[in-house]
Amino acid sequence: MDAVTLALGMLVTFLAAALTVPAGFGLATMLTPIMLLWLDPHLAIAAVAVVHAAHNGWKLVLLKNEVDVSAVKRYGWAMILGAIIGAALSTSIDAKPLLIVVGAALIVLPILSISERWTAFRLPEAEDRWGGFGSGFMGGLTGHQGALRAMFLQRRLSNKTAYAATAAILALVVDLTRLPIYLLSEGNELMEYLPLVMGSVGSAILGVHLGKRWLYKWKKSHIGTMITIGIVVSGCMYVVEGFKM
Secondary structure (H helix, E strand, O other): OOHHHHHHHHHHHHHHHHHHHHHOOOHHHHHHHHHOOOOOHHHHHHHHHHHHHHHHHHHHHHHHHHOOHHHHHHHHHHHHHHHHHHHHHOOOOOOHHHHHHHHHHHHHHHHHHHOHHHHOOOOOHHHHHHHHHHHHHHHHHHOOOHHHHHHHHHHHOOOHHHHHHHHHHHHHHHHHHHHHHHHHHHHHHHHOOHHHHHHHHHHHHHHHHHHHHHHHHOOHHHHHHHHHHHHHHHHHHHHHHHHHO
């Protein structure tokens, strides 16, 4: 494992972890390609899940007083169910068509919501459970849970710190649901890359502190714009990844 490449990967992890505090998602999307430099896809997903869980756990420690409990209750159970099913199927189901479909939705739906004054398009409250289930399922299957969750969650929580804190606990719920399943199948191999994983965990935790400063400093409108752009970009990446697989 090349030391320069490893150091570069940890730097990317640090910056990605900082950016995803105000955005509420994106760490797995940015970190997975780094892990794929050294690990096969299934092992990379497991390694990213460990880093992702540590990152969200530390965010929750710093922002725990801002969590919107009602949103956790509304989404949580559906996300857990989706994560269990997705993680259980992760080694046997073809993720390609799912990534393409979800990616297309992540491109189209935000654009419709931006133009809702002309289209009268709305995401109804009743769809929250499906959004939660879909986010958990994709998180368990491929590790890409955040963009789908953000698409629903940002419309329900107008306070930027409540959004960030609630996104952290919901992501952690999925992480803690899928991690035991991953570790049962990939745990022994993952131990061979413990320095890489622990270095990434440390970078992600340090990044949370920088991200918290950005969260309080940046304007809500700027964060909202960043989230929307991030969702659409993630959708494009999912579609590209789906066609490449």
